[in-house]
Amino acid sequence: MTEISTTHPEHLQHHFVDEEQQRESAKMGMWIFLLTEILLFGGLFVAYGIYRAWYPEMFYNAHKFLDVTLGTVNTIVLITSSLTMALAIRMMQVNKKGLTVINLILTLAFAFAFLVIKYFEYSHKIELGQLPGNLYTFTGVEGTNPHIFFSIYFMMTGLHGIHVLIGILAIAWILKRTLKNEFSNNYYTPIEMTGLYWHLVDMIWIFLFPLLYLIG
């Protein structure tokens, strides 16, 4: 059994037995990375839990200064972008590259829309002085230590926003590679990995939205 395979696909690295193994390894690595991402945000969720347990009234009063409409729109935007991302991968699986490109562009558009809405929310808060920590100058919130709510708000949505930004770069990169015809239904692992990352970003927002905007 010395002759294994002399002709192998260009994308198959020599240290893998076959494409299946390469694909599964990539996916496992990506999931481990996503695990670390969940734990990274986990720390912030725990901080949120602690301060909400300490200052329930203040959290309730402060959350009223977030715009539920903009938050809801952003949730819908992000869920739709997850759908187009999933469809982009699906279209590559059936070798419809044109539709992959369209879906990737739509995903990018939704990602930008998310950041634009976030920009308006942030600039409104900056204007009012609802800023984290020492920068907090707003006086309209009743309750103890309202700056803590806004510190947590900016930390959580800010870290999430950075992830959206990185997601945009990743999607732009695979869009470029798709346009250069580097993928086919045999090899589309980078699109799949970017998709997993993008869905995680969506998943984190799914929790951030009710915790920050919808305190009952």
Added chain:
Amino acid sequence: MDGHKVHITPIKTYLAVATLLLVLTIVTVAVSFVNLGPFNVTVALAIASLKALLVAFFFMHLFYDNKLYLVIFSMALIFLTIFLTFTMFDTTTRGSIEKDKAVPINKEATIYQQK
């Protein structure tokens, strides 16, 4: 390993999941305007978890893929739950422990009984 294990999800499934996610988003916003007392958080988190699972199982293919990925994902959730639960036990029950601070409970510990 057989070469073609890749599952291709029908477009219908993706659309159904996305619709469900959007409906649940509307539901969670609507529920937040109803005063359920402490249950508002519970309902909001339950809906968010359901949405997250839909994303993980269908958009991220955990339902069809090698179950090893599901194990890795569950690991993250299990450890996050431990982290969160025990921190909450601690921070919400601090008050009841502080009262006993004046009592030297450490004297009862075996380490002090050695000499």
